[in-house]
Every structure is written in structure tokens, then in C-alpha cells.
Amino acid sequence: MFPGPVINATTNDFIHVNVFNNIDEPLLFTWNGIQQRLNSWQDGVSGTNCPIQTGANWTYVFQTKDQIGSFFYFPSLNFQKAGGGFGPIRVNNRIVIAVPFPKPDAEFDLLIGDWTSNSYKKTRAMQTVSSTIPDAILLNGKGPFGSSASDAFESFNVDQGGTYRFRISNVGSALSFNFRIQGHQMVLVETEGSYSQQITLDSLDVHVGQSYSVLVTMTQKSRNYYMVASPKLLDTAKYSSLVGVGVLQYSNSAAPLTGPLPNGPDAFDIQFSLAQARSIRWNMTAGAARPNPQGTFNVTNVTLSQTFILRGSLAEINGSPRYTVNNVSYSTPDTPLKLADRFLNGTGVYTLDQFPVQSVKANAASGVSVVTGIHKGWIEMVFQNDLDAMDSWHLDGFSFFVVGFGGGDWTPDSRSSYNLLDPVTRSTTQVYPGGWTAVYAYLDNPGMWNLRSQTLKHWYLGEQLYIRVHNSDPDPARERPPPRNLLTCGE
Numbered sequence: 001m002f003p004g005p006v007i008n009a010t011t012n013d014f015i016h017v018n019v020f021n022n023i024d025e026p027l028l029f030t031w032n033g034i035q036q037r038l039n040s041w042q043d044g045v046s047g048t049n050c051p052i053q054t055g056a057n058w059t060y061v062f063q064t065k066d067q068i069g070s071f072f073y074f075p076s077l078n079f080q081k082a083g084g085g086f087g088p089i090r091v092n093n094r095i096v097i098a099v100p101f102p103k104p105d106a107e108f109d110l111l112i113g114d115w116t117s118n119s120y121k122k123t124r125a126m127q128t129v130s131s132t133i134p135d136a137i138l139l140n141g142k143g144p145f146g147s148s149a150s151d152a153f154e155s156f157n158v159d160q161g162g163t164y165r166f167r168i169s170n171v172g173s174a175l176s177f178n179f180r181i182q183g184h185q186m187v188l189v190e191t192e193g194s195y196s197q198q199i200t201l202d203s204l205d206v207h208v209g210q211s212y213s214v215l216v217t218m219t220q221k222s223r224n225y226y227m228v229a230s231p232k233l234l235d236t237a238k239y240s241s242l243v244g245v246g247v248l249q250y251s252n253s254a255a256p257l258t259g260p261l262p263n264g265p266d267a268f269d270i271q272f273s274l275a276q277a278r279s280i281r282w283n284m285t286a287g288a289a290r291p292n293p294q295g296t297f298n299v300t301n302v303t304l305s306q307t308f309i310l311r312g313s314l315a316e317i318n319g320s321p322r323y324t325v326n327n328v329s330y331s332t333p334d335t336p337l338k339l340a341d342r343f344l345n346g347t348g349v350y351t352l353d354q355f356p357v358q359s360v361k362a363n364a365a366s367g368v369s370v371v372t373g374i375h376k377g378w379i380e381m382v383f384q385n386d387l388d389a390m391d392s393w394h395l396d397g398f399s400f401f402v403v404g405f406g407g408g409d410w411t412p413d414s415r416s417s418y419n420l421l422d423p424v425t426r427s428t429t430q431v432y433p434g435g436w437t438a439v440y441a442y443l444d445n446p447g448m449w450n451l452r453s454q455t456l457k458h459w460y461l462g463e464q465l466y467i468r469v470h471n472s473d474p475d476p477a478r479e480r481p482p483p484r485n486l487l488t489c490g491e
Helices: 120-125 270-279 337-344 412-417 456-460
Strands: 007-010 014-020 029-032 057-063 069-075 087-092 106-115 136-139 155-158 163-170 177-181 186-191 194-201 204-206 211-217 224-231 244-250 304-317 320-325 328-330 365-367 370-373 378-385 391-395 400-407 428-431 435-442 447-453 464-469
Touching (some): 029 057, 069 163, 087 106, 106 177, 204 270, 328 464, 337 447, 378 391, 400 412, 412 435, 447 456
Parallel strands (some): 328 365, 370 464
Antiparallel strands (some): 069 087, 163 211, 186 194, 224 244, 391 447, 447 464
């Protein structure tokens, strides 16, 4: 099925997922936004797991420890995400924890993303040759309503007067989009596992890898309405097929859809997008996975232990284009870093802190970039985007506080613009072209954690690194040992 089945869990549940690899390449799945507390063995990326070989199966076992919210899973190796394989994850509150909004009449998962009609293998082979524009934006794997190229379109049936929760994720490879529903406003309530301050929106920008929950109340006449996802930073007059269209269908409505698609903000209006991003703030008084208010744990008076300034850019290495972090393009070793760390102390696989995290390497190079994260220290990470395209950064194992956005180069004086009162927490943040985004994270989760661009081409061509958060205490309460079904490979 496409998208894949929903994983519907509750805080602290243990999830068992048996993955059968029926494709002709090695395979892994990662669980975008699930923190894998004390258990990076289950993270499902090349640095933590050996791949599941063709014709084999492997069972992931992980816990939704101290989490709530909207997430998704997808295949993490070899550009396979461009071929699908993604599906939604819901982590519901425990009954004893109050949710900061009334129970909706129903919930809908809405996975939206750009799509290329070529096979992922063909698209993958083109990444070092040319830039490609996707062919469509799909809503839950379905093409735009009204398009002759669409076999089906997505629709949701609702009742007049009802309120519905839409869990919206950008599962695409390249494009941010703006989402809106004709004649209806949305109330933002959740951002990747954090309850946000409830703001009313006419439209919502969603960047690659991000997830939100919005509430929509059916206040209009009983008929059908357009749902639209249009790309950012692209001229839809030139690329009209890249407007995803679905249908919101009121019960007992026989009226056809009428009129033009609802207009959204100018696709090139970065100031609109920036203003909206800054308006998304944490609900400090709501409980989430725990009964105490979210705001009990905040960044108002933290002491920083580390600062990383990470510059994403494009370089030529050995005659081929590569994406880099501080002029270093990640090269995936045969042995997963987590296994090398456990059994070889990293020897022969990586050298810890070999590459810079506050400066740019003089000459672009490929390498296995693994850097130290201080256990139980606060880290400031500044993502600087030297590209002329939107970028999107994700950290496995944690959520981070998004404290600031800005244009041009970040400097220490940029800290004066930070929001340290109520920044939202999430695991994926956008970085605007030619700009910077700053986040704070508390590194209390030991393990080997992938820090990457969620833009698939950037990730595939090297814009990533790993943060090693080490706790020398062998007590399994500090970090879990390898699973009994551990796959081995490499050295």
C-alpha cells in the first residue's frame, strides 16, 4: 500500500516492526522524529545499522519513550525514499495527560510530497549529472484532482460543524510547500511532538521532513472544497503540475467543486515564511508526554557547553558535485559507526573530531565526519545555508529548540535576536537560502546520532555528519546494549 500503514501508538509503547526486504537492494527504515531514547541501535540509518539484505527480514523494536505527536517513517538508504515506502506515525497522549484542545471528531493523516515519475534508481543516477524538477506533488500518494494524469485524488469526508485534526507531513525529497483549504482556517496545535501556542492560519508552510497538527472546523456550507499544496520558490505558472490538489467533502454534498483554487502567499515571499516561522511558539503551560507543563524544561537561562557553526554548501570533489558541511562531504563507511564504536572503538572506520565544526575546511574533501557531543551538555547549532535553495536540517535522537532565524551570515551578535522565552521544539528545521537558523539541544541521550539535510539530494551527496554522545557508564539504564538480533557487516 502507498503510503504505508499508520503506526498508531501511545506514549511509552514498545513498537515491533518486522521489515521484509522484497526489493533488489539493501534496505533500512528510519523513524523520523522518534528519539530512540538510549537506543540508537534502532535508528535505522547507515551509521547505526547494517542494512537488511534482499530476501531477508529484520525486526525493529523501539519505544516511544516520553513522546507524543505526529511523525513518519521512510527508507533511509540509497535515495530509496524517492520511490515511496513512507508512512505516518501517531504517538497519542496517555489517558492521564490532558490534551490542550477538545477531542476532535476524527483525525486524518496527510502525507504530502514532491514526486518524480522516473524510478528512484534513474533519478538517483541523475543526481551528479543535472538538477531535476519533480513532476508532481502528491497527497497521500495520489495525484492532483482534475488532472488527466491522476488515477485517483485524495479526499476527506467531514460533517458540517465538526472539528478534525489533520496530521500533515512533508515526505517529499526536495520542495517545501504551502498548504491551505478553500474557505477554511486552520488552528496550529502541534509541531513534531510539541504542543504549540494555538494560532489561526489561512495557510501553512511545511518544509521537507517537517510535521504539524492543525484543527479545522467545518463552518462552511455543505459542499466540496479544494485542499491545495503548492511549492515554495517555484513559479507554478510554469510548473502547474506541481500544485497538489485534494478535496474536502462535506457529507450529503452533491455540489461540484467550483471556482479557482484558493490563492496562497507568493511562492517567493521569504519574509512571509520567516514571519510565520517566528510566530510558531511553544505552549509553555500544556502537558505533553509527562504531566508537568512543557515549559518546566526551557532554555531561558541555560549555559552552553558547545557551539557548532555548520555551513551547508556545494563543492566539486574528484570531478563530481558534492554537498558539504564546512567543506566536508560525508562518505559512508562499510561498517556502521555504531558497530565500530562498540566493537572497534572506531579504529579503522572513523577518527573522532577529525573535521571542523566551527570553521570551514580550506579544501573540499570527502570523509567520515563524526564529532563529539558532550553528554548532558547544552549545544548551540547554527545552520548556515550557502545555497540558493531552501534547506532543511534534522537531528536524530533529540528535539531541539529553534531559537532564531536570520539572513546573511550568522555572527555572535545574532544571539541578541534569539527567542529564548518560548521557542518551539522539534527535530527538523528549515534554513532559508543565504540565511541561518540557530537551535539549542540538550544532549542527554547517549548514542550515535545522524545530523543531516532532509533535502534528499543534499543528504545523498554528503550533507550530513554524526554526533557521538558518549556516556562511559556501562549500566544499560544509561544506554541499551546491542539487540540480540543485531545485524553485522563491514570490518
